[in-house]
Amino acid sequence: MTTLLPPVAPVRPITRIHHGDEVVDEYEWLRAKDDPEVIAHLEAENAYTEARTAALEPLRERIFQEIKSRTLESDLSVPTREGDWWYYGRSVEGQQYGIHCRAPLTDPADWTPPVLSPGVDVPGEQVLLDGNIEADGLEFFSLGSFDVSVDGTLLLYGVDSEGDERYTLRIRDLGTGKDLPDVIEQTSSGAMFSPDGRFVVYTTVDDAWRPDTVWLHEVGTPASDDVTLFHESDERYWVGAGFTRSQRYLVIEVGSSITSEEYLVDAADLRSEPRSIWPRREGVEYSATHAVVDGEDVLYILHNHDALDFELVRVSAANPTGPRAVVLAHEPGRRLLDVSAFRDWGVVSYRREGLARMGMLDYATDRVDELDFAEELYSAGAAGNPEWAPPLVRLGYGSFVTPGTVYDYVVATGEFLLRKRQPVLGGYDADDYAQSRVWATASDGVRVPISLVWKTSFGTPGDGPRPVHLYGYGSYEHSIEPGFSVARLSMLDRGVIFAVAHVRGGGEMGRQWYEDGKLGHKRNTFTDFVACAHELVASGVTTPDRMVAEGGSAGGLLMGAVANIAPEMFAGILADVPFVDALTTILDPSLPLTVIEWDEWGDPLHDPEVYAYMKSYTPYENVRTDVAYPRILAATSLNDTRVFYVEPAKWVARLRAVGADALLKCEMVAGHGGVSGRYNAWRQRAFELAWLLDVLDLAD
Missing domain, CATH: 3.40.50.1820 (Alpha/Beta hydrolase fold, catalytic domain)
Known part of the structure; x- marks a missing residue:
């Protein structure tokens, strides 16, 4: 032998x-x-x-x-409403990659997502991108950017074909299905259109794969003409960028493991000079989101200055270093994680007693009402909420025994609307x-x-x-x-x-x-x-x-x-x-x-x-x-x-x-x-x- x-x-x-x-x-x-x-x-x-x-x-x-x-191989995600469309994904039995689709709204006043079933045609469905077609001939395929312009006419997508997390960006005309001449190589993930669809904001990495530069690309122009919006030379920090849900600002984020700084750029004037919200201070982390309260542009800011588990404050967007209103004071053991602002209310995410929790923020009273979930162990969080003024919040929920579940939470009534629980075939019983x-x-x-x-x-x-x-x-x-x-x-x-x-x-x-x-x-x-x-x-x-x-x-x-x-x-x-x-x-x-x-x-x-x-x-x-x-x-x-x-x-x-x-x-x-x-x-x-x-x- x-x-x-x-x-x-x-x-x-x-x-x-x-x-x-x-x-x-x-x-x-x-x-x-x-x-x-x-x-x-x-x-x-x-x-x-x-x-x-x-x-x-x-x-x-x-x-x-x-x-x-055990997997429903041909399946569809719960549609997410954005603009005049419902966006969703398809998986098809025998195919490796997802298919990104959308269908038109039929009633703008109705926020109930259409119920989609495998094998049943969706009226007006448009395939935005089929990963199986894009991956044909490639040994590796990963999407690092995927965004549709606000007016719904253009698709931005970035593909990594090696596994090294460097993506090639392209723009597709959704009317013709053809790609524009714009090609941007060697980008990081998370590129996006500006609210007016005129520009693409993206980041690139340095030789150490550190995202260090935010760029502005004008659609229809050569990548060689792209403009640097922001560059971080300190190699301890990475950069990122994203538009507020209100589409009022571009926020440029600069961070290390212990220190952060954010900059605002008016979304209507992206070539303007970014202005720092709070100057960076070693050991201080913060993150900001834009809201409108009593007609005033404000920023809700989570920070850890003299607040180990973070504090939530509200400041004027025009003068963020000015007076602060404390919304949620520091509470040891309650680790504030995120605040997500909508037109009429906010969602606060935090951890307490070893579990992720979330609550609804009332702008008028600064009160946060925690959402209650029944299981001893669970995970829950807001996800898939691109719209500025919805009447409900999309939630993802699950546990070790409960498959991934999608709810819409109706803010006015406190009602949880079950949209989908991921099917597990073969007779799975959580009990x-x-x-x-x-x-x-x-x-x-x-x-x-x-x-x-x-x-x-x-x-x-x-x-x-x-x-x-x-x-x-x-x-x-x-x-x-x-x-x-x-x-x-x-x-x-x-x-x-x-x-x-x-x-x-x-x-x-x-x-x-x-x-x-x-x-x-x-x-x-x-x-x-x-x-x-x-x-x-x-x-x-x-x-x-x-x-x-x-x-x-x-x-x-x-x-x-x-x-x-x-x-x-x-x-x-x-x-x-x-x-x-x-x-x-x-x-x-x-x-x-x-x-x-x-x-x-x-x-x-x-x-x-x-x-x-x-x-x-x-x-x-x-x-x-x-x-x-x-x-x-x-x-x-x-x-x-x-x-x-x-x-x-x-x-x-x-x-x-x-x-x-x-x-x-x-x-x-x-x-x-x-x-x-x-x-x-x-x-x-x-x-x-x-x-x-x-x-x-x-x-x-």
């Missing part, structure tokens, strides 16, 4: 010295993406991974078919599943929430050890919300309990929760996750040999750190596009995840204490020789511009050198989000879930 041997990356030591510390990196040569030897090594890794997992192909196919059979929240105690005494979801026919967590799939992230104040997943049912229906460790560094419990998991407190993220694993074992939910862990991107750093800290707690670890060579990356200012990330991780290039602290936890630096690692699968993409493929490639090489059973799967045509196309994405997820089930001894 032939023994299957893994690829061995040649050791080619490269020495770097920072702050007097000499580091020998044996595998940094793998960073040379254009080197045929590097590509050959990645292809060999893929071949080895495929050979090692070949026996799982029947299971992968079953899981893919399970996902497919067959349950969710709850339990708590772990971290090493410093802090209580850390854990969300659980399981199929009730296998019993209740704690009745006896069960297989557990523990997920975590814990960076950038990003919260892992209770959300439904069709693919996850393939795990739950095999008796696996899915758990989310809401560790510090995320935003689940407010701004302090984030502060306590970043910079010099980053280790809390890792030890919190380990504490959650210990709690699940101590409470009888599982055992280490029946528990797998997963995280992606910065959550992949979490996975790598946990593998070093507590390898004995897990049978397997899945790390998606993992940020495992963080110190090497953050030391190089020319790379995308560097200068703008120093506010998140610290600056090891100039600060020896930060250098020493990061070196003490970064996974690649701390691969151990004295432990038995769990099985590890690292998934990456060759064209990922956020976390380069080289990080997991180096990590796997070093893990193998100490005897770990580590696999690398590198998508050769994909980006940070993985492959494009829904069927491709389902197969990619089926591959990962089959591997996890195999680790849990549930592959039969």
Whole structure:
């Protein structure tokens, strides 16, 4: 019998010295993406991974078919009203990409969206863009911009065909279906028309993929004539732009992880000089939105100056640095997230007690009435509300057991109108599943929430050890919300309990929760996750040999750190596009995840204490020789511009050198989000879930 041997990356030591510390990196040569030897090594890794997992192909196919059979493949979204049209999307069985459509309003006084059914013609339907046609002949296809002019005559769209998140913008005449000569290369995402349709506002990135410039393009003119509206030279900051819902202003946003500044440009005079709302002040974040109250143009501003969890104030748009009216005073533990202004009222989004919440803002009284939802765990938020003066607010809702749901909330009556609940085929019944929240105690005494979801026919967590799939992230104040997943049912229906460790560094419990998991407190993220694993074992939910862990991107750093800290707690670890060579990356200012990330991780290039602290936890630096690692699968993409493929490639090489059973799967045509196309994405997820089930001894 032939023994299957893994690829061995040649050791080619490269020495770097920072702050007097000499580091020998044996595998940094793998960073040379254009080197045929590097590509050959990645292809060999893929071949080895495929050979090692070949026996799982029947299971992968079953899981893919399970996902497919539970999904209504030909479906339509709930139409969103904008101008004289209802806009919606179609998916068609057998087709990888969505189709963007619209149908005309029949009664401007009626805000009830038409009920659309697969296979039933929609009167007056116009296909704006068919992703399947646009993607024909491309190995990768992603839309980064999609906007229709206010008058409904032009479509703006941006396509990435490589996975590197740089988009080519084009403009389509919706009357003829033909593209105009305008072509703008190498843009960032989120381009949009001006309210009058005369201009396109877009952003571009610098060599480190940092959005740094806002441009103005006049429709029908060469891109070479485009005008710079704003440029941010400080490499710690990124820029973005968007028009207010009122269409009164263009807002240019400048931000780092801890500081922000916004500028107003009159939408009727886009060539005018942007004026700062509040001058930037180190450590102060704010965001503004325009409203009209008692006939006056005002700005509602969320800010954190002397307000850790943010405060909401109202100022004059003409004089934003003048007097402020406090609308919502700072309240510790209530993290204000966003205010969205409409003509007659606003919507305020915030977090409290670990859940996202929302309330309606009365401009006259400054009162916020919170909307009530029945489930213990849920996610809810306003979405798809382009109109300035609607009588209702479109909401998205879901939980671990409730599929994605669309409501229209009637502001005048407080009524929730159910527009659609995403169908789950195959007899799915939410009553067959349950969710709850339990708590772990971290090493410093802090209580850390854990969300659980399981199929009730296998019993209740704690009745006896069960297989557990523990997920975590814990960076950038990003919260892992209770959300439904069709693919996850393939795990739950095999008796696996899915758990989310809401560790510090995320935003689940407010701004302090984030502060306590970043910079010099980053280790809390890792030890919190380990504490959650210990709690699940101590409470009888599982055992280490029946528990797998997963995280992606910065959550992949979490996975790598946990593998070093507590390898004995897990049978397997899945790390998606993992940020495992963080110190090497953050030391190089020319790379995308560097200068703008120093506010998140610290600056090891100039600060020896930060250098020493990061070196003490970064996974690649701390691969151990004295432990038995769990099985590890690292998934990456060759064209990922956020976390380069080289990080997991180096990590796997070093893990193998100490005897770990580590696999690398590198998508050769994909980006940070993985492959494009829904069927491709389902197969990619089926591959990962089959591997996890195999680790849990549930592959039969």
